[in-house]
Structures are given as structure tokens and as C-alpha cells.
Amino acid sequence: MTHPSSTHDPDLGHVTTYRRRPRRTGRRAAVAVTAVLAVTAGGAYAAGLGPFERGDGAPDPAALTQARAFLADWAGGRLDGAAARTTDPAAARQVLRNFTAGLDIKGPRLTAARATRADDGSVRVPFTAKMPVTGLGAWTYTSGLPLREQRGGGWKVDWKLSLVHPHLSESAKFRLEREDTAAPKVTDRTGASLTGDSYPSLQAVLSQFAGGGAGPRGAIRLVDRATGEVKGTETTFGAKKTPADEPVATTLDASWQSAAEKAMAEADGKNASLVALRVDNGEVLAMANSPATGFNRAVSGTYAPGSTWKIVTSSALLLKGAVEPDDVVDCPKYLTVGKEFHNVETSEFRGATFRKDFTESCNTAFISLRDRLGGSELGDVARKYFGVGQEWHVGIPSYDGSVPVPKDETEKAASMIGQGRIQANPLIMASVTATAASGTFHQPTIVRGAKDTTSTTPLPASVVGQLRTMMRATVTEGTARVLADLPGGIGAKTGTAEVSEDEPNNGWLVARRGNVAVACVVEQGVTGGGSAGPILHSLLSAVPDDPS
Known part of the structure; x- marks a missing residue:
């Protein structure tokens, strides 16, 4: 009952x-609902277009101006101003305020249609109201504003309850349930x-x-x-x-989830998130956020992936034979492509091989290879082989990544190192890591039976072997040495993503151990090894065995 x-x-x-x-x-x-305050009630009037078009028998422009101002004030929450434009300001103020507050409406959008003039000289402006009800959705309906010219001159909205909604009256009201x-x-x-x-x-x-x-x-x-x-x-x-008595069966693993929750303590109060999933089928084993409540940044966040994206960049270069791991690709401190790019802590490795550039995450070396990829090639590889940017059906709302074509050479340089306009999150980067390890993309899922509309091509075995070798070397002798004491032949890639000149960098780390791929980001973590490293070390230490 x-x-x-x-x-x-x-x-x-x-x-x-x-x-x-x-x-x-x-x-x-x-569930919070964010609404945009807007009103499109005749914005083209000055040009003689739209719902306030002037012509033979057309309404007085002054009436239409008043209608437009009323709708704008109502939509913008300026209820005193809207009420003052009516024939009964006190009643209008009370009704408009109680209507929006009583029905928990935030940020209405009011769109006017073409006005008409009646035989008695009054004017009617129809409008569509889109009323966002907090936490539920938008309530859309149509109504109309009656306007009358006043004896002392000027026009006002002829106040009636029905102009707020046609069914609102002295005998009927609304109730939100x-x-x-x-x-x-x-x-x-x-x-x-x-x-x-x-x-x-x-x-x-x-x-x-x-x-x-x-x-x-x-x-x-x-x-x-x-x-x-x-x-x-x-x-x-x-x-x-x-039905509540029908449990929702997920792919999550209680042991991995518990370990992920505890590992978040290593974030030291910073915003952070991680995802762990199976390499062989994309099933999500754990996802955790710090803070635990609120925005699920693990699957819905939008971050520059930084140097963890070099897994995809390396794949693109290796696929077309543009570079080999033992090729010398110099790593200077700085490289200018429209702007000055540098390595973390302005490190340099003169005469380094491409393998060394990967393990030490050399930005300048990767940027120097930008001319070996076409403008859209990085995004094409991300979509074709890694499923990034395709529509995923995870089982809960998710952001599935974006790799836009660079607008200029500077942005192309930035995209080579996971900056520019490339966007991802831990779910995406855990999936990228799994694909690099196995060669085959599997759509991540958190509930079994989720539909899969993606279409990808497996990576060649030779490319998979090269990626796995370079990722393992990143742990044994490169920037992911924080994981070197753990068993299991772990391969990894660190990442440092610039946010702005005024904020510390975000820190990233992705890793693969056996049949599990993990990814973690720490906002303002400065470096991946220093911030995300302890989190993934804690996670992998707590769960030494892969799920069956």
C-alpha cells in the first residue's frame, strides 16, 4: 500500500x-537536471521575420514587444518583471512563483509562435512551454498570451490563470507526484x-x-x-x-569492487576514478570514484587522456610501418609546432629509440612523427580498431570518446600525445588497454546481454606483440616502475594531461595483468606514476588473481 x-x-x-x-x-x-534558460519569442522581429512579422492587419509591434518581454522575464526567472507586464501584477506574481516552485520547475524554455489579432483589437501570442521538472524530465505543452491595449496607452498581458496553462483554472490545479x-x-x-x-x-x-x-x-x-x-x-x-524482486545481474566482481573502493583512499582527497575490466570480453569488474557519491566520472567523465593515448598513436604508426620500435627517434627537451611542447620535467633522451620514447613517454619524439600520419588517421585508427567514438551500450549511461580531426598543425601535434580535443575517461582507456593486449576490441559492458552495435577490425598480431613488449618495458625500466614489484608480467603506460596553465596536470595510469585491464585518472595529480600509480598498485596487490 x-x-x-x-x-x-x-x-x-x-x-x-x-x-x-x-x-x-x-x-x-x-537525479539532478540542468536546464538552459532561453526564450525564442520573436528574436527576429527587428528584421521583419518570424512570429512577429509585420503586414496588413498584423498586430501592433508594441504588443508583440510586450509579449516577448513577458516570456523572456518568465523564462529567466524574473517573475516580478513578468508580473509587472500584466493587468494584475499581484496575482500574476503569486501564480507564476507558485507554479514553478510547486511543480519543482527550473529553467523553463518558452517559444512563441505567430501572433494573431482579434476583431476586438486584442492580440494573442501562442507559445510552447518546455518546463524541466527537477529530477524527472521536461513537461511540454502549448498555451497563449492574450494582450490588450490599455486606456492610458501601451499594451499589457491580460492576466488569466489559463495563460500559464490552458487547464489551470479557479477550480483546477496541478499536483506533482x-x-x-x-x-x-x-x-x-x-x-x-x-x-x-x-x-x-x-x-x-x-x-x-x-x-x-x-x-x-x-x-x-x-x-x-x-x-x-x-x-x-x-x-x-x-x-x-x-520488479524489485528481480535482481539486476551485473558483470561486477565483489572482490575487485571492494579492492577498488579501498584503493581510492590513495587519491589523497583528490577527484579520481578507475575502471577494471576483462580483456577477453570487456566485462566491467569494478568502477570506483573519489568522492564516492555524485558524478560517475569513471564512465561519464571527459578528460584529455594524455600520454596513455600514445598506445593508440603507436598503433597508428606501427600499422602503416611509419616507425619500428628500434628506430632512432630523437627526444629533445623542446619542440615548437605553433607553440612550444616539452616533456615532463623537461627531460630529454638524445638518440633514443622509439621503444625508449614510449617507455619514457617522450612527447617531443611522438610529435616529431606527426607528418607520418594523415590528418584524420589517428581518429580513424581509434574508431576502426579500438571502437573509440562509436556508440557503446554499456548498460548504464556512458561517454564513448571523441577524436576530432585536428584543425591545424598545432592541434595535430597535441593529438599525438593525447591532448588537443581528444576526450576519454577510465572506461575508454581501460578498453584501449585491453584491445592493445589482445588485439580485439570488446565493447565494455556492466550487464550481460547488452546489445552491441560496434564494428571493429582486429589489430595485426605483429602490432599487438610490439605494443605488449613496449608496455612491459614501461614497467620494468620506464615511467610505470611503481608497478615493477608486482607479479604477473604487468604492462602499463603512464600519462600526464595538461588542463590549463593555472592548474596542475591530471595524472593517468593504465595497466594490463593477465586477463584484466585497468585505468585510473587523478585530477590535478601532476604525474601518472606519482598519483594514479599508488591507486593501481593498491588495487592489483589486493586482488592477485584474475576472475574466472
Whole structure:
């Protein structure tokens, strides 16, 4: 049985009702909705275009200006200003304020259509309202503004409740109902229960499984002001709920997830995230964030991947025979391509081989090879062999990466080292690492049976062998020596990604051990080995065996 509780606005009678359902597991998650304040009510009027076009029998431009200003004030939250443009400012102010607050509307978008003039000289401006209801979605409907010329001159909006919404009246009001949707039971790959209490980093993820990923649900009802009787449903939010007694089976592994949660303590309070997944099929074993609550940056973050992207750059160069690991590719301190590029701590390795450039993460050496790749070639390789930029169906919302074609030589130079406009996150870079290790891309998934619409080509065995050798050398003699004391023949790549001139760099580290690939980013971590290194060391130390 549900038990509604409500808050009542005595002025307009808006009621927000929460229907509580028996909880089984999990926590109710609040989903923030960000809306853009905008109004397009006749922005082209000055040019004689759009809904305020002037012609024979057309409305007075002064009326249309007033309508445009009213809609702009309403959309912009300037309710006192909007009310002052009506024939009843006090009533308008109260109704507009209670309408948006009572229905939890933030940032309406109001779009005007073509105005008309009636025989009595009044003007009507139709408009479409898109009302974002916090945490649920947008409620869209149409209404219209009546305007009348005043005896003392000028035009005002002829105030009526129905202009806010055609069904709003002296006898009917709206009520927002939110369904208190507890997260369903969620299990790991072995059937063990996963809850937000035991695994804090999964709190945001568990809410995304609710209703099969539909998230929160609710409705806006039209009710009788006097009796509260429901007269109709204006709109509903969310999809049909998955029965709470049907657990959502995930690919997560409780042991890996627990170790990932604990490893986040090595972030020293900085924003950080990591993903661990299987190399052979892309199944996600763990994802963790610091802080644990809030934004799931592990799969939805957008970061420059820095030098971890050199795995993809190296693949592109090796695929076309543009370089071999033993070729000499000098590594100077600086290289200027429109701007000055340098290595971390301005290191240099004169006469270095390409293999040495990879293990020491030499930016200038990689940039010097930019002319050996076509303008779109890096992005083409990322998409064709690594699936980056294709649409992934992970089982929860995810950002799947972007590798734009460079706009100029400076941006092309930056893209060679994972900067410029290249965007990724730990999920993407864990997948890149897995693909480099096995040669075959597998779409990452967190629920079994997720559809896969990607299409990729396996890397040649020769390229896979070269990548694995260089990544292993990066651990034994290069910038990922932080992992050198761990067993398992680990291969890795560090990364340092510039954010801005005023902020410390982000630190990255990706690694592969056996059938597991991991990736970690630490915001403002300065270097990958120094910031992400201890996190992945902790993770891999805590779980010495690969999942079966």
C-alpha cells in the first residue's frame, strides 16, 4: 500500500506528493537536471521575420514587444518583471512563483509562435512551454498570451490563470507526484548482493539500474481544487519499472569492487576514478570514484587522456610501418609546432629509440612523427580498431570518446600525445588497454546481454606483440616502475594531461595483468606514476588473481 505525503501551497494550491513504496535494497537517488534558460519569442522581429512579422492587419509591434518581454522575464526567472507586464501584477506574481516552485520547475524554455489579432483589437501570442521538472524530465505543452491595449496607452498581458496553462483554472490545479523508487536488488557476477552501503562508489551506478535504467518516475496530475480528486494526467515521467524482486545481474566482481573502493583512499582527497575490466570480453569488474557519491566520472567523465593515448598513436604508426620500435627517434627537451611542447620535467633522451620514447613517454619524439600520419588517421585508427567514438551500450549511461580531426598543425601535434580535443575517461582507456593486449576490441559492458552495435577490425598480431613488449618495458625500466614489484608480467603506460596553465596536470595510469585491464585518472595529480600509480598498485596487490 502506498502512503502519500504532501506539501501544500495555500495561495495556488500546488501539491507535491511523494508515493512511498516498500523498499527492498538500495537507496533512492536524486537525479539532478540542468536546464538552459532561453526564450525564442520573436528574436527576429527587428528584421521583419518570424512570429512577429509585420503586414496588413498584423498586430501592433508594441504588443508583440510586450509579449516577448513577458516570456523572456518568465523564462529567466524574473517573475516580478513578468508580473509587472500584466493587468494584475499581484496575482500574476503569486501564480507564476507558485507554479514553478510547486511543480519543482527550473529553467523553463518558452517559444512563441505567430501572433494573431482579434476583431476586438486584442492580440494573442501562442507559445510552447518546455518546463524541466527537477529530477524527472521536461513537461511540454502549448498555451497563449492574450494582450490588450490599455486606456492610458501601451499594451499589457491580460492576466488569466489559463495563460500559464490552458487547464489551470479557479477550480483546477496541478499536483506533482514523485514515485519513491528504491533501487532494485543488484548482484555481482557470482550472485553476491551489491549495495550502496557496502560499496559507496556504486551508489550513483545502482540508481541507473532502477527501472531497467529508466531512473526516477513521476507524474503531473490535474486535480480538483476543493476535493483533490484527480481529473486527469498531464504528463508522466520514467518508464515501466523492473520488479524489485528481480535482481539486476551485473558483470561486477565483489572482490575487485571492494579492492577498488579501498584503493581510492590513495587519491589523497583528490577527484579520481578507475575502471577494471576483462580483456577477453570487456566485462566491467569494478568502477570506483573519489568522492564516492555524485558524478560517475569513471564512465561519464571527459578528460584529455594524455600520454596513455600514445598506445593508440603507436598503433597508428606501427600499422602503416611509419616507425619500428628500434628506430632512432630523437627526444629533445623542446619542440615548437605553433607553440612550444616539452616533456615532463623537461627531460630529454638524445638518440633514443622509439621503444625508449614510449617507455619514457617522450612527447617531443611522438610529435616529431606527426607528418607520418594523415590528418584524420589517428581518429580513424581509434574508431576502426579500438571502437573509440562509436556508440557503446554499456548498460548504464556512458561517454564513448571523441577524436576530432585536428584543425591545424598545432592541434595535430597535441593529438599525438593525447591532448588537443581528444576526450576519454577510465572506461575508454581501460578498453584501449585491453584491445592493445589482445588485439580485439570488446565493447565494455556492466550487464550481460547488452546489445552491441560496434564494428571493429582486429589489430595485426605483429602490432599487438610490439605494443605488449613496449608496455612491459614501461614497467620494468620506464615511467610505470611503481608497478615493477608486482607479479604477473604487468604492462602499463603512464600519462600526464595538461588542463590549463593555472592548474596542475591530471595524472593517468593504465595497466594490463593477465586477463584484466585497468585505468585510473587523478585530477590535478601532476604525474601518472606519482598519483594514479599508488591507486593501481593498491588495487592489483589486493586482488592477485584474475576472475574466472
